[in-house]
Amino acid sequence: MVAPSAAPEIFPTQAPAPGWLTGKPGVGTITWTGCAGFLFDVEGTRICVDPFVSNPGFVDAFFRPARPNAALVRQKFPDVAAAFIGHSHWDHAMDVAVLAAAGTVVHGSTTTAELCRRQGVSDARLVQVGDGDRISVGPFTVEVIESRHGIVPLASKIDVIELRGQGMPSTPFRWPRGAVFAYRVEFGGQSVHVQTSAGIADGPLARQAPADVLIACLAARQGTPHYLQRLGEQLRPKVLIACHHDNFLHPVDQRPRPVPRLDWPEFLESAAELRQKYGTRLVQLPRGVAVDF
Numbered sequence: 644m645v646a647p648s649a650a651p652e653i654f655p656t657q658a659p660a661p662g663w664l665t666g667k668p669g670v671g672t673i674t675w676t677g678c679a680g681f682l683f684d685v686e687g688t689r690i691c692v693d694p695f696v697s698n699p700g701f702v703d704a705f706f707r708p709a710r711p712n713a714a715l716v717r718q719k720f721p722d723v724a725a726a727f728i729g730h731s732h733w734d735h736a737m738d739v740a741v742l743a744a745a746g747t748v749v750h751g752s753t754t755t756a757e758l759c760r761r762q763g764v765s766d767a768r769l770v771q772v773g774d775g776d777r778i779s780v781g782p783f784t785v786e787v788i789e790s791r792h793g794i795v796p797l798a799s800k801i802d803v804i805e806l807r808g809q810g811m812p813s814t815p816f817r818w819p820r821g822a823v824f825a826y827r828v829e830f831g832g833q834s835v836h837v838q839t840s841a842g843i844a845d846g847p848l849a850r851q852a853p854a855d856v857l858i859a860c861l862a863a864r865q866g867t868p869h870y871l872q873r874l875g876e877q878l879r880p881k882v883l884i885a886c887h888h889d890n891f892l893h894p895v896d897q898r899p900r901p902v903p904r905l906d907w908p909e910f911l912e913s914a915a916e917l918r919q920k921y922g923t924r925l926v927q928l929p930r931g932v933a934v935d936f
């Protein structure tokens with residue numbers, strides 16, 4: 644008799660069993676670092692998407708200038724060759740300048756680049772990207788995919804879109820959004836689509852070939868109709884990984900808590916639909932743990 648399996652918990656502490664992606668582990672590792680942050684390590688080359696671990700608390704996020712936890716950033720993202728930034732809000736871009744100072748080449752929108760410049764990053768470490776660009780870094784090729792931001796109720800009305808004036812925004816909350824990108828990361832015959840925010844730009848998505856892995860931002864997806872269904876239909880992923888479902892007002896070294904309005908049951912329903920249609924497996928990555936693929 645088969646016992647009914649319990650619904651997967653939101654934040655497991657166990658890594659998935661080896662072979663979950665390629666069937667022959669040892670190709671490299673992937674680390675979900677929190678929010679939309681991922682660190683990929685293949686053949687000794689490291690790249691990351693949306694590195695953010697400073698997680699200022701409520702008071703620091705809303706009332707004080709951004710102050711990255713540089714030691715923590717360097718600890719979580721050592722020797723990263725290239726960073727790819729989805730957009731310039733603080734929970735995606737606040738820690739990027741620390742990495743640039745340590746030698747990482749930052750890829751992102753003109754807004755991300757200007758925020759870095761205003762923090763003293765030299766142009767030699769900045770690459771402004773646009774839809775369809777393909778960038779090679781060691782064993783990786785990364786394609787830039789124009790995308791949209793998820794719709795955050797209330798916040799959308801007071802959201803800062805572009806960087807204005809001189810100097811840095813007064814608080815992390817005032818960091819401008821700028822352009823929004825998803826990224827397709829390819830290495831060793833595998834492809835990983837990282838949907839860094841929960842909006843969709845239909846044209847650029849329609850250009851995408853199927854992907855082995857879909858990493859989907861869950862925060863603020865409610866404003867994007869049929870969000871996971873549309874991503875799934877285009878990408879037909881073998882594996883689905885959730886991200887940006889942890890509350891970023893709490894430190895990354897504490898046990899993760901869900902974002903408000905996560906609606907985990909709705910996500911599991913969508914994941915089950917993808918499994919039924921395309922055979923997609925839901926794989927959950929424990930936060931902060933390098934997982935073999």
Ligand SMILES: [Zn+2]
Pocket residue numbers: 730732792820840
């Ligand atoms: Zn955002």
